Amino acid sequence: MSSVFGKQLKVSTFGESHGPALGVLVDGLPAGLLIDQKRIQREMDRRRPGGSAMVSARKEADQVEILSGVSQGKSLGSPIALLVRNKNARSKDYRDLAEVFRPGHADFTYFQKYGIPPQPGGGRASGRETAARVAAGALARALLEPMGIAFFSCTVAVGGIKARKIDYEFSHTDPLHAADPDLARAMGEKVLAAREKGDSVGGVVQVEVRGAPAGWGDPVFDKLDAALAGAWFSIGGVKGVEIGSGFEAAARLGSENNDQMDENGFLSNHAGGILGGISSGQSLLARLAVKPTPSISRPQSTRDLSGRQREIEIKGRHDPCLCPRVGPVAEAMAALVLADACLCQRALQGESR
Amino acid sequence: MSSVFGKQLKVSTFGESHGPALGVLVDGLPAGLLIDQKRIQREMDRRRPGGSAMVSARKEADQVEILSGVSQGKSLGSPIALLVRNKNARSKDYRDLAEVFRPGHADFTYFQKYGIPPQPGGGRASGRETAARVAAGALARALLEPMGIAFFSCTVAVGGIKARKIDYEFSHTDPLHAADPDLARAMGEKVLAAREKGDSVGGVVQVEVRGAPAGWGDPVFDKLDAALAGAWFSIGGVKGVEIGSGFEAAARLGSENNDQMDENGFLSNHAGGILGGISSGQSLLARLAVKPTPSISRPQSTRDLSGRQREIEIKGRHDPCLCPRVGPVAEAMAALVLADACLCQRALQGESR
Amino acid sequence: MSSVFGKQLKVSTFGESHGPALGVLVDGLPAGLLIDQKRIQREMDRRRPGGSAMVSARKEADQVEILSGVSQGKSLGSPIALLVRNKNARSKDYRDLAEVFRPGHADFTYFQKYGIPPQPGGGRASGRETAARVAAGALARALLEPMGIAFFSCTVAVGGIKARKIDYEFSHTDPLHAADPDLARAMGEKVLAAREKGDSVGGVVQVEVRGAPAGWGDPVFDKLDAALAGAWFSIGGVKGVEIGSGFEAAARLGSENNDQMDENGFLSNHAGGILGGISSGQSLLARLAVKPTPSISRPQSTRDLSGRQREIEIKGRHDPCLCPRVGPVAEAMAALVLADACLCQRALQGESR
Amino acid sequence: MSSVFGKQLKVSTFGESHGPALGVLVDGLPAGLLIDQKRIQREMDRRRPGGSAMVSARKEADQVEILSGVSQGKSLGSPIALLVRNKNARSKDYRDLAEVFRPGHADFTYFQKYGIPPQPGGGRASGRETAARVAAGALARALLEPMGIAFFSCTVAVGGIKARKIDYEFSHTDPLHAADPDLARAMGEKVLAAREKGDSVGGVVQVEVRGAPAGWGDPVFDKLDAALAGAWFSIGGVKGVEIGSGFEAAARLGSENNDQMDENGFLSNHAGGILGGISSGQSLLARLAVKPTPSISRPQSTRDLSGRQREIEIKGRHDPCLCPRVGPVAEAMAALVLADACLCQRALQGESR
Numbered sequence A, B, C, D: 001m002s003s004v005f006g007k008q009l010k011v012s013t014f015g016e017s018h019g020p021a022l023g024v025l026v027d028g029l030p031a032g033l034l035i036d037q038k039r040i041q042r043e044m045d046r047r048r049p050g051g052s053a054m055v056s057a058r059k060e061a062d063q064v065e066i067l068s069g070v071s072q073g074k075s076l077g078s079p080i081a082l083l084v085r086n087k088n089a090r091s092k093d094y095r096d097l098a099e100v101f102r103p104g105h106a107d108f109t110y111f112q113k114y115g116i117p118p119q120p121g122g123g124r125a126s127g128r129e130t131a132a133r134v135a136a137g138a139l140a141r142a143l144l145e146p147m148g149i150a151f152f153s154c155t156v157a158v159g160g161i162k163a164r165k166i167d168y169e170f171s172h173t174d175p176l177h178a179a180d181p182d183l184a185r186a187m188g189e190k191v192l193a194a195r196e197k198g199d200s201v202g203g204v205v206q207v208e209v210r211g212a213p214a215g216w217g218d219p220v221f222d223k224l225d226a227a228l229a230g231a232w233f234s235i236g237g238v239k240g241v242e243i244g245s246g247f248e249a250a251a252r253l254g255s256e257n258n259d260q261m262d263e264n265g266f267l268s269n270h271a272g273g274i275l276g277g278i279s280s281g282q283s284l285l286a287r288l289a290v291k292p293t294p295s296i297s298r299p300q301s302t303r304d305l306s307g308r309q310r311e312i313e314i315k316g317r318h319d320p321c322l323c324p325r326v327g328p329v330a331e332a333m334a335a336l337v338l339a340d341a342c343l344c345q346r347a348l349q350g351e352s353r
Helices: A037-047 A091-097 A107-114 A120-125 A127-147 A168-173 A184-196 A224-233 A246-251 A323-349 B037-047 B091-097 B107-114 B120-125 B127-147 B168-173 B184-196 B224-233 B246-251 B323-349 C037-047 C091-097 C107-114 C120-125 C127-147 C168-173 C184-196 C224-233 C246-251 C323-349 D037-047 D091-097 D107-114 D120-125 D127-147 D168-173 D184-196 D224-233 D246-251 D323-349
Strands: A010-014 A021-027 A064-068 A080-085 A150-158 A203-210 A238-243 A284-290 A300-303 A309-312 B010-014 B021-027 B064-066 B080-085 B150-158 B203-210 B238-243 B284-290 B300-303 B309-312 C010-014 C021-027 C064-068 C080-085 C150-158 C203-210 C238-243 C284-290 C300-303 C309-312 D010-014 D021-027 D064-066 D080-085 D150-158 D203-210 D238-243 D284-290 D300-303 D309-312
Touching: A010 A127, A010 D010, A010 D021, A021 A127, A021 D010, A037 A064, A037 A127, A037 A323, A064 D021, A080 A127, A107 A120, A107 B323, A120 A127, A127 A323, A150 A168, A150 A184, A150 A323, A203 A323, A203 B246, A224 A238, A224 A284, A224 A323, A224 B224, A224 B238, A238 A246, A238 B224, A238 B246, A246 B203, A246 B238, A246 B284, A284 A323, A284 B246, A323 B107, A323 C323, B010 B127, B010 C010, B010 C021, B021 B127, B021 C010, B021 C064, B037 B064, B037 B127, B037 B323, B080 B127, B107 B120, B120 B127, B127 B323, B150 B168, B150 B184, B150 B323, B203 B323, B224 B238, B224 B284, B224 B323, B238 B246, B284 B323, B323 D323, C010 C127, C021 C127, C037 C064, C037 C127, C037 C323, C080 C127, C107 C120, C107 D323, C120 C127, C127 C323, C150 C168, C150 C184, C150 C323, C203 C323, C203 D246, C224 C238, C224 C284, C224 C323, C224 D224, C224 D238, C238 C246, C238 D224, C238 D246, C246 D203, C246 D238, C246 D284, C284 C323, C284 D246, C323 D107, D010 D127, D021 D127, D037 D064, D037 D127, D037 D323, D080 D127, D107 D120, D120 D127, D127 D323, D150 D168, D150 D184, D150 D323, D203 D323, D224 D238, D224 D284, D224 D323, D238 D246, D284 D323
Parallel strands: none
Antiparallel strands: A010 A021, A021 A080, A064 A080, A150 A203, A203 A284, A238 A284, A238 B238, A300 A309, B010 B021, B021 B080, B064 B080, B150 B203, B203 B284, B238 B284, B300 B309, C010 C021, C021 C080, C064 C080, C150 C203, C203 C284, C238 C284, C238 D238, C300 C309, D010 D021, D021 D080, D064 D080, D150 D203, D203 D284, D238 D284, D300 D309
16 A cells, blocks of 8 residues: 555555656546646656766656547546556666665665565666656646746755745756755765765755635645655655744744734745645745655665674666655655545535535 | 534534533544553643643543443443533623634634624633544544554643653653753743743644554545544644654755665654655644733733724633643544544455454 | 445444444534424434334334534534434344354454454444434435435335335334235234244335436446445345446347336336436336345354364344345435535536625 | 446546547556466457457457556556557548437537537447556456355346356357347347347346355445446446346245355355445355347437438447447446445455564
């Protein structure tokens, strides 16, 4: 039951890093939505590796095939299946690793859970799985964007360097998706310096959703912030999520942190657009802590399947900083959570014939 | 679908702050577990208000009645329903508030979602709902504690003062559940100073789970960290969650952040006990950012149901700092997530007759 | 996960036959529905035992207490919890039975599943659990009846005697809920004759739903007929379900069985109001095969917990024919299935703000 | 949410009759199961059209491609995706039908639900969707068959002719899967006679499962019989399900219908292997009423999209009797229900490490 997501909108992904294909099934979208293959592809390209020295050199066209649920450019109401073939898997990079647990990876815990040895490329635990999420997110956008809802993300910290301003426009042009034009270069140099030493760096990704109406999300366990936080923590490498003022709120007084209102609306947005688990109509604002890529080529101590201590140096094609890849995935997860919340709210508000 | 939680273990809570009762249904526990009413009550007492100047003066005995699913002190395998009657609701405190949206509360968003005016005590959005979660958590403990799994929580920051050491033993005796004996007094004074001015303060709660075996949690969307983060964000007032090194990981190199192993196991625990969404056998470690209580008696600007600007001063009995109440609830949610993960893992590993 | 039902509307029941109480939680109904306690009670009274020689003599007032989710006669949108206290449990009737498996009952299979000995009154497997379903069904009716949807049931066969006409009006006045005024007396005599010999008889219950619009239900696994059939088979004693022409369709030609249309609509209703799993706007029509009550006082061979052969004669207060009790429960389940389908369809069709 | 099935084992199908492909995702199977592609293909071949005059002439090789979740012939524990390309779709047969609702089909109700015109081949409502279920069923068998559980089905009635004996062995060799060697010829002639007149006939399919242990299935809503009945009613054309003595039980006395026991076990199996919704260890026995194929070439009255009366004669390649195709699908659904029940029971019974 690990790969199914959502309540009204059911999203199921499949595929291993070095298997024949990845894909996703999205069930529950209304009929009649415009599904534009090029729009899906554009999202895939934003997540795609191979673009710069900042990301993995694995070359994947990530061409999406629509297998079902769409006819003549419109959704039919039936499940939409999207398929992405794996083309550039290089399992030989992993041949030496089949017996050892890579530090910071899921090799050890998958072995404990399933009793299977480390799979090439991490198998199901690979970041490659997120390609399927981005494809699904593009379908969720087909529901939400016509309602005026827009998604943004950028890298607001890398290796300790923190952005002082947010420029989404600029971030699209930066290989790290850096938010701050004045610090983008310093961030890039931090990443390259680590890369040269066979190391990697962590960072912080900001996500923003504009235009979501008030009233979405459910009380108690299915709060909108709970759903979003769960969705973002499901992205490999995310170790922290804060919404609105987040950890800063912990140091504040109530009189500083409450968002007061007047007849024109809210006077601030410390809540990050969510009150009591339900959207307030303000922008949704969050930050995700992303750990440094665990695949590094520096020597590390680890264990093998038989329990013996071993030294490992990981070769292969790895992102020295995960942030520019996490951003598009985080947007996709936000789109899936909001599309689900939208459909659930329709169930409560709607009239049926 | 907002109040149902879990996959194999289904937990459903009900009840409004000023309604006749609160309660919870827990479905999916195995038969034969020892269910000790006193053990449930002890957990309830840890969360219960009325203990000190640090928490609300609302007096509730929070006596739990077991309505079903238990016979002769043992679970039957059928759903266990637990009931807590509301005794000390003082709706008159809220009479003046029925027309205005309290800043930082769910009044506005519930009105947008359901079209209902602010309910006395916040209705379903009240922190009182968490009494039901704590009762459910006590049932989850009945499954987990005999396996050697133990839960801890404490307050590690209040209003900017941060604990420098963690002493769970001490925290049990402190009205704020402060972690650090040397700073507990300063923290308490911070809270009382705010309270005297009709204000409130935020803080940070740490949660730790010891003894959970490796292999629990599911890949992709149902990762253990995703489930825990979602569960903790479902607690009112939580604005941030970090697991393991959390936001600090964002400033580190891979070579610093990876947990290396040798033949005796892990050499560090930056991951917080979870790798690839699956427990590693190490302690689960997390911190929750808790916002300052939104109910303050200082004058605030807000709106009423008709959209007019209004000034509000909130009377009533409120916690000046939520942290000591969040801790036991956060433990309960962790217990529910782990019990669910335990049963799901049994489904994969087990032999059936 | 055994006691949770529905997708958008989550219904959870709890309670054992001889425990303190039964109850149900209904989560997902919109806010603002009129919830009339008397209307709920009227449904409870239709199912209630103690009415005539045709049904069990167990006396239960079945007074429903609303614990949450309703304020000033209207739903709040939060979970509605309904409680029914058990008053007339006579466990001593069952004292001798704690060691033996009653034939035709769940004692043996529950022992195999849970390892628990036979519980007084059947424990969770008692027909008494259906009181909670009827209460929940009354809430579903609060959504559906204002839309013009109405529910009917009657007994169309008993011990081989088959009704030749259907008179719902008459059936309300008949202790067996017999459909055919001309045969009601013969049916009643059949039941009493069996009862005098310590035996019981089976029968067939018809259920009809009028006024449901076209378009409800989902393709593939959540077809409306699949949901209804599953819901009806979940009622103890039901061994068969047919919809529309049912088993008669198996003997027909396509040209006889298809429902043709003209510009005014359908020319027949062999489908029973469902095509491809989706409601057609015609009446939903179904029949349920109900086995004879397994509790009989004639001597039967069985086993005890230790595996030894034993003879058993079941005393206590039992319905000699289950049909008049199954009817109201079958209506309640139909109401729950349709309310769920209604909300799911609103999610697809609705506009959100 | 229409195409997702199961609790612990999540099964999601996708694909339209004339789209590029059909497929299924199965999530939740344990790691280490032997997954034999040839075994899957054998099941596909049993359901496959094109074999005889009794079934549709549409030629589909139904070659299954395994896209994920399997490595070196063993399950990995991750979701298994299976793909079947559509090769022989002849949409031109349906060109004239795009404006009219075929009687007995889902065209009208899909139009009411989704607002889409009739799709070629019935789109998602096509019997072709069941290919994906059979593929999924083969995976469920990989879990169950090593435990000694075996599945059988045969045609026990066609157009009013009822089998007097059950010979599964023989049924494998008969084009109608007829159960009774003495009546197979008469049944076949009945079908061919209907076919010559452009008509079709209904029938009854029996399903049997041997070797399932006692204790599977859940009380109340997720009873094993409820799950099976729902699963079978989800197969297009099924209008009735009876388990054990089924509708015959309605005419019996309790003393005739109860299955008594002695120290060696049950003395009869009127219950069909299920008591109180839980398997008893006896064979599971059920019969499914299958309506005559709605696609007939005889002239019928219907409506078009604009509401006008129209006459229709359906050309194309259709099964004159659905029974031999329903059998393998019904077995597959039983396998999926039992695999889910098996995993749920392991969750309750199992020890975790």
